[in-house]
Amino acid sequence: MQVFTQDQLHARGWSDERIVCSRRESLGQSLPGFVFDDVTFLKALRARNAHRLFLLDTAQDRIAGHTFVCRPNIELLARIVDGTFEDHEMNSDAYLPLEPGRYPLYFSSFVVDQTYRTRRNFRTLSQALIQSLCELAQRGVFFAPLLARGLSAEGQALCEGFGMEVACRHRVKGVIYRLDVRSPSRMPRITRPYYALLEGLRGSGAGRPRSMGEVLVRADVMGAIGLQAGRLPGGAASAAQWQSSRVR
Secondary structure, three states: OEEEEHHHHHHOOOOHHHHHHHHHHHHHHHOOOOOOOHHHHHHHHHHOOEEEEEEEEOOOOEEEEEEEEEEEOHHHHHHHHHOOOOHHHOOHHHEEOOOOEEEEEEEEEEEEOHHHOOHHHHHHHHHHHHHHHHHHHHOOEEEEEEEEEEOOHHHHHHHHHOOOEEEEEOOOOOEEEEEOOOOOOOOOHHHHHHHHHHHHHHOOOOOOOOOHHHHHHHOOOOOOOOOHHHOOOOOHHHHHHHHHOOOO
16 A cells, blocks of 8 residues: 555656546545545646545555645635535635745645444655645645544544534534644644754754744744734634635
């Protein structure tokens, strides 16, 4: 079992259409009743404005799981924070480019097929997700905070395993979670590589930052944002205020 990006799957001969079919089958097995829109997901794959990972059974050349990280626009962000978004809103039109900066990120669709649900496979995909966050950080892309929705009991346990905290309940199904690296309540083993990377950005000497928050603010590609005391914006009005408070 190995984890591949979308580009790496293409290099192995996978088309976007084949990825769509495989993902539909995965969700059908793992989340009964979930409405999957082939056209919407194919459009999202072609837009390339999210960071996607796929767990591949290399022996059978079959996708066994997947997850992705995206940057929601301000309207979708407000609805994620309030737990009021609809599944159809999670589409490429609502995602912004993962360019250098510090802003909320959303990770979604952490799915492992029923036939592949072992602790080892969950760990493999989870570690790949953390590694991808490290790679994004090395490119100057930081999250503040990281958001997710736990649809099932397993998904909620996964979010909590990443050290995320409950933000609110989704109005239809699931729980919205958040993780703020500036003030983590705890640091699970699996997330330590990310925090270690941030520690490495702190440098040494008399000017050494005193907190992870200072690491993010001092990064040369970063700007301050208006999330006071690490709190999330609570709706459209406050989300608009957050957007206008960004600098550089």
